[in-house]
Amino acid sequence: MTTREELINDLKRVREQSPLVHNITNYVVMNNTANALLAVGASPVMAHSVDEVEDMVKIASSLVINIGTLSKKWVKAMLLANKAAHKKGIPVVLDPVGAGATPYRNEVCAKIMEEHCPKIIRGNASEILSLSLPSTNTKGVDSLDKAEDTIEFAKDLAYNYKSIIVISGAVDHITDGIRVVKIKGGSPLMARVTGLGCTSTAIIGAFAAINPDPFKAAIHAMRVMKIAGEIAAETAKGPGSMQLQFLDVLYNLSDEDIINHFQEAE
Secondary structure: OOOHHHHHHHHHHHHHHOOEEEEEOOOOOHHHHHHHHHHHOOEEEEOOOOOOHHHHHHHOOEEEEEOOOOOHHHHHHHHHHHHHHHHHOOOEEEEOOOOOOOHHHHHHHHHHHHHOOOOEEEEOHHHHHHHHOOOOOOEOOEOOOOHHHHHHHHHHHHHHHOOEEEEOOOOEEEEOOOOEEEEOOOOHHHHHOOOHHHHHHHHHHHHHHHOOOHHHHHHHHHHHHHHHHHHHHOOOOOHHHHHHHHHHHHHHOOHHHHHHHOOOOO
């Protein structure tokens, strides 16, 4: 469990330290996540070439791996970067986009997790369930399952791989295998904006870079997403303006905003 003060302090550290977050992410969300990282105060870099990912990891503070648009070269780059990050000792965050949709996605996730399992894994309920039960299917990148029905599988996954599992949804569920934190807030409009889930993963990367406790880092990142989404929705008229408002709110997020919109976790 975390407090308002801890969240405020971590956001301040992100803005002061501007950690370099190395993203191997997908074409669809590359611009969105880079802008969100800049807005929150971090420094994004999108580097995918096998010729440079290991060198980029050497100067990065965290690594985010997103399997949204896969190719053999990108998978090789992900594995190289993951190994280099493990060697350097920086946190790795995995977003198993569309896991369960195809055997190839399941295979890639399994390789990443078996070689050096990321410190934090964030996905929707179906994606997280597919990591536990590879035969589970998803509808593209959309969830067919509910977080509350998946949490026991997530706890086992977290315990077995010694990772923090984040199931994002209307209510986010975060577990280390023993503890479970539920975070409310946000807005239904967030689900109508392409890439806000992937944005959550990138923001987790920023907070993991400045907080050595991956459980708290994940909680703080998801709280920031919920608070920013809730405030942005107050003036947004639809998905288009929601995306713009979200970035502006993230950039201007104040201590007062956090205090006024902070919801106690269950």
